[in-house]
Amino acid sequence: MKKAVVASLLAVASVASCARIAVAQTPADTGSNAQSGVQLAPAEYNAYTAAIGQSTPQTQAPALESFLQTYPQSKVKEDVLQRLMLAYSSFDPAKTLDAADRLLQVDPNNIRALTFESYFRLQNAEKLTDATAKQAELDKAAESGQKGLDAPKPASLGDADFAKLKEAAAPVFHRAIATAALNKKDSATAVTQLKQSLSSVPVDQTKTPGPLLQDTYTLAQAYYQSTPPDLLNCTWYAARAASFAPEPYKSQMMPLAKYCYKKYHGADDGFDAVATASQQSLEPPADFASTVKPAPKPEDIVKQVIASTPDLATLAVSDKEFILQNGSADDAAKVWDTIKGKSVQFPDTTVVSVSDTALQVAVSDDAVQSKTADFTFNLTAPLKTPPAVGDKVTVTGTYDSFTPKPLMITMSNGAVVEPKKAPAKPTPAHRAPRRR
Structure with missing residues (x-):
């Protein structure tokens, strides 16, 4: 043997x-x-x-x-x-x-x-x-x-x-558990497992392009997908991952960091300092939240706009909608009183839905981007040629009522303005060719 x-x-x-x-x-x-x-x-x-x-x-x-x-x-x-x-x-x-x-x-x-x-x-x-x-x-x-x-x-x-x-x-074990959890929208488990993955190795390894740097970015995504989104931690870990990532990954990772920062802070100022600080430490400092001022609350923005706008009727449609949706009852009434009963025409609205009696369209930029109707036009007569969803149409109507959440402005006397036909060009006179 x-x-x-x-x-x-x-x-x-x-x-x-x-x-x-x-x-x-x-x-x-x-x-x-x-x-x-x-x-x-x-x-x-x-x-x-x-x-x-x-x-x-x-x-x-x-x-x-x-x-x-x-x-x-x-x-x-x-x-x-x-x-x-x-x-x-x-x-x-x-x-x-x-x-x-x-x-x-x-x-x-x-x-x-x-x-x-x-x-x-x-x-x-x-x-x-x-x-x-x-x-x-x-x-x-x-x-x-x-x-x-x-x-x-x-x-x-x-x-x-x-x-x-x-x-x-x-790191492999924690990454597997985190990825499965995040795919099921279990952000809390994903955050816990990814932090354990990163803390299980020397910190210098988290700066090297590879799985651990990807874990850092995935951690930022998990924070962003939390309920409610943890925008500060999203900013920190996405900025850190992007800072150490080579191209083209750097350019793919950095937008999430900037988005979370601006969503929290309301502006881009100060972001570069946060990105630089994230390179020095795997985890954000304990006082991180106190160093980044949060953006004003929607109701504060409403009061600021009303106080600084002499004629509220001159506000853009999106600004009026923001106040109607986020302002107090008194502030919303101030804006609504400037437009109620007035007839207007909106060009190039996007059709969201159409029936014999009503046409729902997206008017503001936000509504167009999200493909969500913010106006309902109650039609005075059925449309002879109903537009298709997604078509651009010019509509007229009279401000009648609104609901704030979800925002919907209802217009009476609605109608679609048909595009003007170009005048017919006169037929040129026919002349016989001259004989030479």
Whole structure:
């Protein structure tokens, strides 16, 4: 009998933005000390050493598969499956998952296999377009991630080696759980898991383009998708991710940072200072909220506009709508009194819906952008040629009433102004050609 030492796969690292496991393996032991090895029959031992001795993953994988077919109950089966999984990981994700599945049947708590399961199932989910199938694959990745975080230390590993293994795999596990949660609109879980992913590594690693920098940006997205949106944290993490990202990713990430900042602050001033500060620290300072002044509340803006506008009738339609929707009853009445009962004509409105008795259109810029009706024109007569949804039409009517939330201004005496036909050009007189 000969013995083979089943290697401890101690070194685990994230390589080239993936969860590929770097394996530190010892060669098979041909000595006589049976305490450190597994006894194998000579033929099995020779097949084992030949398989693991292959120089490339592409040649090692089939050799390991052949060994498993010949010796399906081998005492080194777990070790061979780990090597097989690693070999496949360099060139065949599908077979990597298959090897990981087989390894988990032998060792359900194998952290290396759970790491590959989490990583490659996340990759698979990114390619899926069917929402149900995508979420199912994300949930599988998250399930493997949670099992990996909860996995107990195997007896074959020392405390220090196990800690290194868990530390290297932790970002992959947290990322899988966060991604599945965020896809289900569970922003709170996503925020918790992404922060744990980022805090599980030295801070300098979060500045390097790769999965951890992407985690930083995804954390910003999770804060933005919270209810209500956490605009300050969104600003901080999106700005940090964009600051360290190369192009074209920098230009793709920065707009979210600027949007969240302006949405919170009301203007762009001060953003550059926040972006610079975010490069110095992974987390925002405890007093961050006190350093960025929030934008005025809608009701405060209303009072400011009314106080600074001598003739409220001159306000733009969008400004009048803002006051009707966000102002107090008294402030809304001040604006409404300037237009009630007056007849107006609106050119180039966008048709949202049409019936025999009413036409709903988008008039203000905000309404046009959101494709939402802000005016209802009650028609004096059915339209001879009803416009299609999305058409641009000129309409007339008289201000009759309004509801503030959701805003809808109702007009009486509504009508569509037909475009004027261009005058017909006179037919030029026909003249016979002159004979020469």
